[in-house]
Amino acid sequence: MIDLSLSRSMVLLPLLAALVLAGGCASKPKTQYGDARSVETVTNQFGSTDLQMIAESMTRSMLQAPVIASGNLPIVTVQEVKNKTSEYIDTRSITDSIRVEVQKSGKVRFAVDAAAMQQQVEELQRQQSDLYDKEQAAQTGKMAGAQYRLEGNITSIVKQDKDIKDVFYKFNLQLWNIRNGLLEWSDEKEIRKTTSKS
Amino acid sequence: MKTSVLVALLAACALAAGCAHKKGFEKEGFAYGCPIGDTKISSMEDLTKAKTVYEGKRTTIVDTEMRCTMTGDLIKVDTTLNNDSSKVKRINYKFRWIDREGMRAAEEEVWKPLMMYENSSQVITAVAPSNKAVDFRLVLQSQE
Numbered sequence: 001m002i003d004l005s006l007s008r009s010m011v012l013l014p015l016l017a018a019l020v021l022a023g024g025c026a027s028k029p030k031t032q033y034g035d036a037r038s039v040e041t042v043t044n045q046f047g048s049t050d051l052q053m054i055a056e057s058m059t060r061s062m063l064q065a066p067v068i069a070s071g072n073l074p075i076v077t078v079q080e081v082k083n084k085t086s087e088y089i090d091t092r093s094i095t096d097s098i099r100v101e102v103q104k105s106g107k108v109r110f111a112v113d114a115a116a117m118q119q120q121v122e123e124l125q126r127q128q129s130d131l132y133d134k135e136q137a138a139q140t141g142k143m144a145g146a147q148y149r150l151e152g153n154i155t156s157i158v159k160q161d162k163d164i165k166d167v168f169y170k171f172n173l174q175l176w177n178i179r180n181g182l183l184e185w186s187d188e189k190e191i192r193k194t195t196s197k198s
Numbered sequence: 199m200k201t202s203v204l205v206a207l208l209a210a211c212a213l214a215a216g217c218a219h220k221k222g223f224e225k226e227g228f229a230y231g232c233p234i235g236d237t238k239i240s241s242m243e244d245l246t247k248a249k250t251v252y253e254g255k256r257t258t259i260v261d262t263e264m265r266c267t268m269t270g271d272l273i274k275v276d277t278t279l280n281n282d283s284s285k286v287k288r289i290n291y292k293f294r295w296i297d298r299e300g301m302r303a304a305e306e307e308v309w310k311p312l313m314m315y316e317n318s319s320q321v322i323t324a325v326a327p328s329n330k331a332v333d334f335r336l337v338l339q340s341q342e
Contacts, residue, residue: 037308039290039341052308060325069270104304105328 065185
């Protein structure tokens with residue numbers, strides 16, 4: 001009886017030890033910094049590479065538009081990019097990236113947009129209070145109105161069967177002249193991503 | 199006598215003009231419209247070699263032609279990539295923009311994926327992000 005239990009524990013102990021060791025090795029996570037501008041293909045949903053490619057492509061195209069290339073430093077306001085796809089996409093993040101790149105080119109000035117208007121008005125009103133030096137405080141009625149507005153949309157077509165999923169994104173951006181309602185520039189960026197099981 | 203001298207001079211001028219046009223050099227420091235600085239470029243092959251950099255996994259895709267022009271005050275580059283293998287090739291590419299001092303004129307571009315059919319060529323176009331960019335490099339990388 002004693003011999004049997006001893007031999008059992010002699011078999012079980014190394015097995016347990018091996019399991020603990022194996023478990024420890026498998027679950028050890030590894031964290032590394034990567035290239036923020038590398039091509040990301042983890043899934044075929046809208047990802048960082050798509051966002052960066054769209055922003056870059058749209059910016060470079062827009063910089064060649066006559067109203068911007070003329071060097072008159074037009075004032076632009078960024079409006080909504082409508083997400084017409086079936087997935088959640090932070091379109092504000094796309095327009096923010098476009099705005100940053102265009103701003104860096106030094107060819108455009110951006111007027112406060114609708115989303116930031118509340119904060120702008122609050123700050124102006126705050127400076128009108130008795131707390132501020134009247135001579136240095138920003139005056140109301142001096143804000144610059146935009147000459148052009150930037151708006152767009154993103155659509156997608158998704159086709160799927162049991163082995164393959166194909167996603168087609170189309171991003172469209174337009175620059176409208178606010179005064180006369182003319183479309184001054186527009187461009188599109190198309191992206192196709194296919195995931196197959198084989 | 200005068201006529202023969204004139205004819206010889208005209209022939210020399212025509213020859214010189216012909217040669218200059220053949221090389222495609224518009225002005226000093228440029229070849230095929232692309233900025234080359236002091237680099238000696240005497241053919242399209244020289245130009246594509248001078249302007250192309252390979253990073254990461256080496257690809258067999260090569261750029262066979264490169265031409266530049268100005269769009270406003272920005273450099274615009276047209277380059278022809280060639281896949282002469284019998285397989286579909288997938289690469290990433292980006293342009294690196296360089297300023298007057300030889301430093302980066304802008305932040306690094308995003309790697310752009312590109313699929314190339316077998317035995318095909320494709321033209322890719324790029325525009326400088328700002329007028330600070332006076333030179334560039336095309337960076338290629340294999341996805342496979």
